[in-house]
Amino acid sequence: MIKQPTLAATSSSTAALPPNPAPAAARMKPSIWGVRLKRTVISILPYLVLVALWQLIAATQPAYVFPPLGEILKTIGLLHEEGLLIPATLATSQSVAIGAVISLIFGTLVGFALARLESFTGPILNFVQTVPYVVWALMALIWFGLTPFSVVFTIVVAAFPIVSFNVAAGLKNVDNLLLGMSQSVRANRVMVLRHIVFPSLTPYLLSASRTMLGMCWKISVLAELFAGGAGGGGVGYKLFVGWEFSRPQEVFAWTLWLVLLMMLSEWLVIKPIEAIATRWKKA
Amino acid sequence: MSSIEISQLTKIFDTATGPLMVVDDVSFNVKDGEFVCLLGPSGSGKSVTLNCIAGLLSETKGEVKVGGVPVTQKKPHYGYVFQQPRLMPWRTVQENLRFALRAESGRAVPDEDERLRKVLELVNLSGYEDFYPHQISGGMQHRVGIARAYIRNPDLLLMDEPFGALDEITARRLRSELVAAWMKDRRTVVFVTHDIVEACYLADRIVVYTPKPTRIAQIIEINLPHPRAYGSPEMHAIETEVLSAFERSISQFAEAD
Numbered sequence: 001m002i003k004q005p006t007l008a009a010t011s012s013s014t015a016a017l018p019p020n021p022a023p024a025a026a027r028m029k030p031s032i033w034g035v036r037l038k039r040t041v042i043s044i045l046p047y048l049v050l051v052a053l054w055q056l057i058a059a060t061q062p063a064y065v066f067p068p069l070g071e072i073l074k075t076i077g078l079l080h081e082e083g084l085l086i087p088a089t090l091a092t093s094q095s096v097a098i099g100a101v102i103s104l105i106f107g108t109l110v111g112f113a114l115a116r117l118e119s120f121t122g123p124i125l126n127f128v129q130t131v132p133y134v135v136w137a138l139m140a141l142i143w144f145g146l147t148p149f150s151v152v153f154t155i156v157v158a159a160f161p162i163v164s165f166n167v168a169a170g171l172k173n174v175d176n177l178l179l180g181m182s183q184s185v186r187a188n189r190v191m192v193l194r195h196i197v198f199p200s201l202t203p204y205l206l207s208a209s210r211t212m213l214g215m216c217w218k219i220s221v222l223a224e225l226f227a228g229g230a231g232g233g234g235v236g237y238k239l240f241v242g243w244e245f246s247r248p249q250e251v252f253a254w255t256l257w258l259v260l261l262m263m264l265s266e267w268l269v270i271k272p273i274e275a276i277a278t279r280w281k282k283a
Numbered sequence: 284m285s286s287i288e289i290s291q292l293t294k295i296f297d298t299a300t301g302p303l304m305v306v307d308d309v310s311f312n313v314k315d316g317e318f319v320c321l322l323g324p325s326g327s328g329k330s331v332t333l334n335c336i337a338g339l340l341s342e343t344k345g346e347v348k349v350g351g352v353p354v355t356q357k358k359p360h361y362g363y364v365f366q367q368p369r370l371m372p373w374r375t376v377q378e379n380l381r382f383a384l385r386a387e388s389g390r391a392v393p394d395e396d397e398r399l400r401k402v403l404e405l406v407n408l409s410g411y412e413d414f415y416p417h418q419i420s421g422g423m424q425h426r427v428g429i430a431r432a433y434i435r436n437p438d439l440l441l442m443d444e445p446f447g448a449l450d451e452i453t454a455r456r457l458r459s460e461l462v463a464a465w466m467k468d469r470r471t472v473v474f475v476t477h478d479i480v481e482a483c484y485l486a487d488r489i490v491v492y493t494p495k496p497t498r499i500a501q502i503i504e505i506n507l508p509h510p511r512a513y514g515s516p517e518m519h520a521i522e523t524e525v526l527s528a529f530e531r532s533i534s535q536f537a538e539a540d
Contacts, residue, residue, distance in 0.1 A: 177369050183339065184363035185435065187386035195382050199373040280373045283415050 064248050075253035084238060088254075089261065092224065092234035095148060096216045096265070099155030103212055107160035108205070111167025118168075125161055133158050133219055137226045146230035154223035155216050162212045163205070170204030171197070202277045210270050217262045235261075285359065285438035285471040287313040287336060291345035294331050305331050307496040308345070313488075315438075316469040320482040322525065323492025324533075329475040332497075333441050336473060337361055349439065361439040362432030366447050368424040370416040376403075376427050377412040383431045402434045405464050422453040429461065440465075442474045446481065455513070458484060462510050479529070483521045484511050491525065493532040500532035 051069060058068035067075075079085045114121040136157045140150035174197055182192045224236025235258050242250030294306040305328040313319045321329040334340040335347050338354040349359035370379050380399055384392045392398070403409050406426040416424055425445060432440055446454040462485065465472060476482050482489045483505065491500040503525055507517050 177365070177367055178371060181363075181365065181369040182386065184337070184361075184365075185383040185386040185431070186358075187382070188389055191382065191386050191389050195371060195374065199371065202373075280415050281417075283418065 067249050067252055069256075071249060072252045072256050075249045076257055079238075079250070079253060085257070088233060088235050088238045089257070091148075091232035092217075092220050092236065092258075093261070095151045095155060095224070095232060095234060096213075096220050099152050099159060099220070100209075100213055100216045102152070102156050103159035103216065104163055104205075104209065106156065107163025107208070107212070108167050110160065111164040112171065114164055114168040115171035125164060128157060129161050133222060137219075137223045140223065141226055146227050148227075148232040150227050151220060151223040151232065151234070155219045158219040159212045159215045162215060163208045166204045166208035167201060170201040174200045206270070206274050206277065209273075210266065213265055213270065214262060217258060217265070221258060285350050286315045287439075287471065287473070288348040288351075289332070289336070289345070290348075292332065292335060292342055292347060293344035294328070294335065294340065295343045304496040306335075307498050309497060309499055310345075311490055311499060311502060313471060313473060315471055318465060318472045318474065318485060318487045320486035320489045321473065321475045321492060322479065322482045322489050322529075323477065323497065324494050325477060327492045327494055328497035329477075329492060330443050333443055333473060333475050336439075337363060337441055359439055360435070360437050361441050362435055362437040364429055364432045364440065364442040364445040366444045368416070368421075368428035370424055370427055370431075372416050375413050375415055376408065376419070379416070379427060380431055380434050383434055398434055398436070402430045405433060405467075406430045407460065422449060422457060425449065425453075425457060426460070429457075429464075433464070438470055440470055440472045442472065444475055444477070447476070447478070454481070459510060461485070466509055479522055479525050480513070483518055483525060484513065489525060491528045491532065493535070501528040503528065 055068055058066050063071055076085065110121065110125065114125060133154070137150075137154045140153045140157075144150040144153060178196050178200075179192070182196055187195075220234065221236035221239060224232065224234040225240045227237070228240075229237055235254050239251055239254040239258075242248070242254060289312070290310045292306055292309045293304070296303045296305060305326075309328075309332065311319075321332060323329050331340060335342050336349065336354065336359070338347075338358040341355060347354050352359075370376075371382065374382065377399060380402065381391075381395065384395055384398065399412070400409070403412065406429055408423060408426050408430065411419060411423065416427070419427075429445065432442075446457055449457065458481065474482075474485060486505055488505065489503045491503065492498070493500045503521070505521055507521070511518055
């Protein structure tokens with residue numbers, strides 16, 4: 001708890017770094033700012049390369065085939081001015097948030113079942129995973145109609161097995177020595193779950209959540225595309241409309257926007273949870 | 284009351300290669316408040332005997348009674364100290380100890396803070412309440428493990444080579460602390476070890492085990508007052524006696540082979 005300010009400082013330093021560290025201090029010794037600057041450069045490097053590559057290809061292609069980033073950002077701005085951006089974002093975010101929470105809870109429960117009764121749960125889970133996501137999206141429409149619920153259903157079906165497999169793997173790695181200790185103090189099941197099993201699962205749940213959240217965003221687009229305007233009019237639907245009316249710049253704009261949303265959800269949701277859950281390691 | 288009566292204890296494990304007898308017809312008693320060491324080579328069934336006393340394993344034949352009641356009927360109220368401290372790395376010292384207190388009911392115990400303070404004082408860890416296990420030394424982690432056994436206020440302490448993985452200097456310090464803590468209220472202790480010097484330093488009585496399958500080679504009484512001094516002539520005499528009992532059992536074992 002004492003360390004929290006330092007933690008916050010480390011994570012924010014990547015965003016707000018002075019471009020010129022005090023030169024005198026820098027010359028004296030490799031200062032903390034020097035180290036942080038190096039780390040920041042390394043962390044933005046892949047994005048710089050991506051942007052450079054994109055612009056390079058865009059320069060050799062007509063804008064309707066491969067628009068430059070400036071054009072795409074301008075289109076995003078236009079979509080916002082038309083009042084389309086925010087409602088679509090909210091609709092998709094809502095589906096993703098509901099889908100992710102259900103996937104996490106349901107996936108964890110199935111993960112426990114998988115660890116306990118692998119011969120029963122394993123084949124069912126494999127079946128769910130083998131059916132292509134597109135088919136699930138279509139099935140959802142047949143079963144639940146053109147509703148936002150169809151979108152959430154498709155997201156959950158695609159995302160929860162990721163959590164289940166990770167939880168099952170985590171349960172196999174719970175420290176037997178700690179379980180023996182809990183037996184020696186006659187711990188009841190709830191105490192063992194709360195103080196030994198769930199803390200052991202934390203790294204598995206975190207890595208699963210990261211992959212699972214990305215999956216939720218991707219599948220939401222697919223599901224919304226099929227569900228049409230009735231599916232809540234999210235980003236996926238708008239993307240489809242852009243495609244239907246031959247407006248490639250809109251397709252690119254919605255895609256880039258979606259990628260930004262995915263990254264944002266990682267920074268705003270997963271990273272803070274991770275920082276809280278692994279606080280004890282840095283104490 | 285936590286006297287222990289072990290009569291004709293036999294334990295056979297079913298393994299892939301057939302039944303394996305680890306304890307063969309072992310009988311001995313431990314008086315209330317007595318410090319008894321089970322001494323024997325690795326794999327001689329000392330820990331199995333301990334786990335039978337705890338009721339964590341059930342005997343194949345024979346009977347174990349604690350306070351006159353068979354452990355199969357009612358599990359004894361014991362504190363267990365393992366070879367590794369077995370602390371939850373994501374919980375602080377005090378949270379680890381509270382876990383032991385609340386383990387059975389899941390609720391806070393009324394005099395929890397007072398018990399926590401006393402037990403930390405007993406193992407010389409006052410002031411380390413809010414440290415995580417990775418922030419304290421290995422010896423201190425072992426002290427927390429011992430505190431965890433004490434905090435539930437058991438009549439019976441079962442210790443399975445608790446200092447086996449420590450360096451000798453740290454182990455000696457912890458042993459003398461253990462003796463000091465034990466002398467305050469004389470709980471019954473059954474202490475498993477393969478270290479002759481350790482057994483002679485600690486025990487009122489040493490039960491010497493033979494190699495597999497385990498029988499009792501000899502039971503040796505030590506009538507020296509606590510705390511004892513390493514290397515004193517009296518200790519040396521006892522150590523020699525224990526060692527010769529050990530040697531005899533091993534040579535008999537070799538002949539029987």
